[in-house]
Amino acid sequence: MVMGTDFVLTGRYSWTAFAASLVPFFLVNNLLLLNQFPDVDADRQVGRDHLPIRIGRRSSAVVYNVFLCLAYAVIVAGYLAGVLPAGSLIGLLTFALAVPVMRGVVRHADDIPALLPYMTKNVIINIATPALMALGLFF
Numbered sequence: 001m002v003m004g005t006d007f008v009l010t011g012r013y014s015w016t017a018f019a020a021s022l023v024p025f026f027l028v029n030n031l032l033l034l035n036q037f038p039d040v041d042a043d044r045q046v047g048r049d050h051l052p053i054r055i056g057r058r059s060s061a062v063v064y065n066v067f068l069c070l071a072y073a074v075i076v077a078g079y080l081a082g083v084l085p086a087g088s089l090i091g092l093l094t095f096a097l098a099v100p101v102m103r104g105v106v107r108h109a110d111d112i113p114a115l116l117p118y119m120t121k122n123v124i125i126n127i128a129t130p131a132l133m134a135l136g137l138f139f
Helices: 002-010 014-047 051-055 056-080 088-105 112-138
Strands: none
Touching: 002 014, 014 051, 014 056, 014 088, 014 112, 051 056, 051 088, 056 088, 056 112
16 A cells, blocks of 8 residues: 555655555554454354464464564664665654563463453554654655
């Protein structure tokens, strides 16, 4: 969506749009991944096949953490590569929330009631990180 919007508005593709698009890519993948955790048993019974069913919730929690780290790494790498402005680094503020969420997702991967608060915080990360990054891009 980010690159498509950039193309429609500018008529070309840019490295800035590419780097900026990777952040919501990783975050939304994580949102969808984590939202599958509560449904594993029901989904398995009806024949669905997704990552938490295939490799388990604990291993999927590791994938979640890798993707979350990649979202933040892209912001830093984009800045260091000169394709994202310094203002985009404001998106890193949500890392303070992400660290306890990463721990909680791993710790409570198989305990859905205990996982729910971390799922809520994951939604906050999904909204706040790109919003903060966008503010940094515009100002």
